Amino acid sequence: MTAARRVVVKVGSSSLTTAAGGIAPERLQSLVTALAAVRARGVEVVLVSSGAIAAGLAPLGLKRRPKGLAAQQAAASVGQGLLVAQYTAALAAYGVTTGQVLLTVDDVVRRSHYRNAHQTFAKLLELGVLPIVNENDTVATQEIRFGDNDRLAALVAHLVHADLLVLLSDVDGLYDGNPALPGTSLLTDVRSDADLAEVAIGSVGSAGVGTGGMVTKVEAARIATGAGIPVVLTSAPNAAAALAGDPIGTLFHATGRRRPTRLLWLRHATEGKGALLLDAGAVRAVLGRRASLLAAGVTGAEGTFHAGDPVDLVGPDGVAVARGLVNFDAEEIPRLAGRSSTELAAELGAEYEREVVHRDDLVLL
Incomplete structure (x- = not known):
């Protein structure tokens, strides 16, 4: 001291x-x-x-x-x-x-x-x-x-x-x-x-x-x-x-x-303004490899949020496993969910090839 x-x-x-x-x-x-x-x-x-x-x-x-x-x-x-x-x-x-x-x-x-x-x-x-x-x-x-x-x-x-x-x-x-x-x-x-x-x-x-x-x-x-x-x-x-x-x-x-x-x-001073629903593979990638969340591992979204907002990442069992700053608005998630980055870039443009939540903007709960 x-x-x-x-x-x-x-x-x-x-x-x-x-x-x-x-x-x-x-x-x-x-x-x-x-x-x-x-x-x-x-x-x-x-x-x-x-x-x-x-x-x-x-x-x-x-x-x-x-x-x-x-x-x-x-x-x-x-x-x-x-x-x-x-x-x-x-x-x-x-x-x-x-x-x-x-x-x-x-x-x-x-x-x-x-x-x-x-x-x-x-x-x-x-x-x-x-x-x-x-x-x-x-x-x-x-x-x-x-x-x-x-x-x-x-x-x-x-x-x-x-x-x-x-x-x-x-x-x-x-x-x-x-x-x-x-x-x-x-x-x-x-x-x-x-x-x-x-x-x-x-x-x-x-x-x-x-x-x-x-x-x-x-x-x-x-x-x-x-x-x-x-x-x-x-x-x-x-x-x-x-x-x-x-x-x-x-x-x-x-x-x-x-x-x-x-x-x-992000961990202690925010609350998720919505949720991204993940499949089991995405949960393993986020928890085990500390990987970024890609659109391919997302199955849906809940709530109203905008790019840059904190959102909870929720597994198939309904449990929030992480929180991160999302790169897309809530209304964009349905057309991105479950699709590869390459496919999204080809159809929607290069800006849709980015991660849904980058690992540098993500904390485990």
């Missing part, structure tokens, strides 16, 4: 705001002080901060996070500016310049967007800027309903080639049960999923202002550690101690190695 030269820190809504909405200045200032101390040691920092929707509640006269999507987006629109303004002012007192980065899934799943996101982060860090990242809640739909910033932080950590991910919560680590009940114990180290076998993981915090919970934090830890990035999970008041390398909270040890960030997003 002390050797990390680039760190991603994620803080949740409940750690920054009151239950009634609005930013708690003393909580934000405490976090900023910890981040500034890390920066003073020469460590690059990326902050993934929730709190936009929660920060917009009080100005809009809302007592709790609204359930309606339009109201959530309105709160995010009001709150995001307030949140970043406070971060900017607080960090400026330490001589740190901030930059806002709002992301959606497409920004990293699609090749051109991913390349641009990577270059933007690289340039911000090169210029000494501390990027403040959030999902683009004002315009996003799926992210607000299903996404969470824990998962976003794990994927950003991989995108920026971080050495460490620190998840700050309203509890001081991962317990083997409800930490409010007697007899539960803190897990100081998690080295594999086997260490989580007997752990009862809770859900959204009692404050009611966030979307995540311990489930999303453990999933984020799996994503990051599976890509070779260790994760520390602790409470926001322990941020300074965690970033200083003190043995605090729960340390999730790295279990895997780095792989293309787009594929992490």
